[in-house]
Amino acid sequence: MSPQLVLGAIALVVVAWLAACAEAGLARVSSFRAEEAVRSGRRGSAKLAQVAADPTRYLNVALLVRVACEMASAALVTYACLKEFAETWQALAVAIGVMVLVSYVAVGVSPRTIGRQHPLNTATAAAYVLLPLARIMGPVPPLLILIGNALTPGKGFRRGPFASEAELRAMVDLAEKESLIEDEERRMVHSVFELGDTLVREVMVPRTDLVVIERYKTIRQALTLALRSGFSRVPVTGESEDDIVGIVYLKDLARKTHISRDAESELVSTAMRPAAFVPDTKNAGDLLREMQQDRNHVAVVIDEYGGTAGIVTIEDILEEIVGEITDEYDRELPPVQDLGDDRYRVTARLDIGDLGELYGFEAYDDEDVETVGGLLAKALGRVPIAGASSVVELPDGRELLLTAEASAGRRNKIVTVLVEPVVPAGADADDPEEKPE
Numbered sequence: 001m002s003p004q005l006v007l008g009a010i011a012l013v014v015v016a017w018l019a020a021c022a023e024a025g026l027a028r029v030s031s032f033r034a035e036e037a038v039r040s041g042r043r044g045s046a047k048l049a050q051v052a053a054d055p056t057r058y059l060n061v062a063l064l065v066r067v068a069c070e071m072a073s074a075a076l077v078t079y080a081c082l083k084e085f086a087e088t089w090q091a092l093a094v095a096i097g098v099m100v101l102v103s104y105v106a107v108g109v110s111p112r113t114i115g116r117q118h119p120l121n122t123a124t125a126a127a128y129v130l131l132p133l134a135r136i137m138g139p140v141p142p143l144l145i146l147i148g149n150a151l152t153p154g155k156g157f158r159r160g161p162f163a164s165e166a167e168l169r170a171m172v173d174l175a176e177k178e179s180l181i182e183d184e185e186r187r188m189v190h191s192v193f194e195l196g197d198t199l200v201r202e203v204m205v206p207r208t209d210l211v212v213i214e215r216y217k218t219i220r221q222a223l224t225l226a227l228r229s230g231f232s233r234v235p236v237t238g239e240s241e242d243d244i245v246g247i248v249y250l251k252d253l254a255r256k257t258h259i260s261r262d263a264e265s266e267l268v269s270t271a272m273r274p275a276a277f278v279p280d281t282k283n284a285g286d287l288l289r290e291m292q293q294d295r296n297h298v299a300v301v302i303d304e305y306g307g308t309a310g311i312v313t314i315e316d317i318l319e320e321i322v323g324e325i326t327d328e329y330d331r332e333l334p335p336v337q338d339l340g341d342d343r344y345r346v347t348a349r350l351d352i353g354d355l356g357e358l359y360g361f362e363a364y365d366d367e368d369v370e371t372v373g374g375l376l377a378k379a380l381g382r383v384p385i386a387g388a389s390s391v392v393e394l395p396d397g398r399e400l401l402l403t404a405e406a407s408a409g410r411r412n413k414i415v416t417v418l419v420e421p422v423v424p425a426g427a428d429a430d431d432p433e434e435k436p437e
Contacts, residue, residue: 005080012073013102017111019066022130024115025122026051026059037120047127048120058130060141065133070107074099169193191321200287201280203320204301204310211383212237215245219253219271220264226250229385233298235311236272242308244300246272275300280309288317343420345405348373355419361395372417376402384414391422398422 034052037045081091356364379390
């Protein structure tokens with residue numbers, strides 16, 4: 001085998017190794033890190049900043065050098081093997097085996113590992129070569145990329161191979177594994193990506209969970225409702241609950257009543273503000289930007305038929321990024337707390353079948369609701385707020401009084417319900433089996 005061909009192939013592999021190392025290093029050095037290097041006075045940082053300012057151009061140059069050297073070395077090895085072996089298939093088999101091994105180890109694994117482990121040093125060294133090389137090559141790398149993009153299915157042309165969302169997510173995961181960022185930061189970054197694919201209807205509060213007030217109610221009634229429910233913004237309805245005509249703010253109500261006590265008797269419609277309406281198919285990320293620009297905190301969500309689907313707030317969207325927002329009153333509660341005398345404090349999410357078991361019914365069921373909170377809402381005919389109560393009947397005729405207790409969480413949902421038997425006048429309170437006449 002000709003030593004000149006072997007040495008030429010080795011030299012080309014070395015150049016391809018350097019180009020692959022430069023690719024890996026440049027891919028991990030941002031313009032921010034390059035500017036930091038300049039401020040610290042690092043040697044060669046000025047050239048690195050030039051490369052980091054236009055990474056696509058110089059990555060394309062490194063890519064072109066690597067591919068050209070790999071192909072040239074493969075051609076030399078193949079030519080040398082054809083001269084060494086009598087049979088063509090033997091020569092091709094040896095050449096393919098050698099180049100696959102060399103390309104995988106010497107060009108694929110080794111340089112990329114070094115470039116990722118020492119990105120700043122690698123990228124700085126590469127900048128000394130890539131800057132003059134890019135001037136020499138001129139428009140050749142961008143032209144080849146343009147031709148490649150023209151042959152790629154899809155619309156339009158691109159400047160070069162950009163990192164996809166999947167690659168960016170993988171980089172975030174890698175940064176977390178290398179302890180460059182915390183796990184919570186990784187989750188938050190992933191949530192930002194997912195927000196771009198999230199629709200408003202996925203984060204809104206549905207209409208069935210809304211606490212509303214009719215426009216013909218007085219400001220005093222609205223103020224009482226806001227204080228009892230814990231909401232600082234309450235939708236105002238017109239002809240029906242599906243017809244939201246505005247939003248009343250607790251601050252506005254307090255301001256009006258503070259200025260004049262006579263304002264308490266005025267209609268709530270005089271204090272409400274116009275409501276912003278958005279379709280339920282709107283992108284949550286776009287809505288967040290619009291709400292920031294318009295300084296609007298809440299919007300009414302409209303379904304495809306023009307009806308009210310619910311409302312969405314800035315907090316609802318932010319929760320998609322940072323997770324559930326709770327307050328200092330939130331705490332973990334047991335599902336059932338025995339208060340004695342057949343009285344129980346249960347969570348609003350307790351299954352009504354479990355509620356029936358507390359009073360001796362294994363198959364207590366309701367075709368419309370599944371939870372104690374839903375059972376109370378059905379009996380009331382509206383969303384329960386703190387202090388709301390209603391009576392429900394058990395299958396044996398006994399009656400239970402359900403009382404919504406204090407709400408908790410940012411959405412002020414009822415957390416616990418007090419359950420106690422209703423004892424008819426003149427009945428023996430110690431005999432739970434006695435039915436009312």
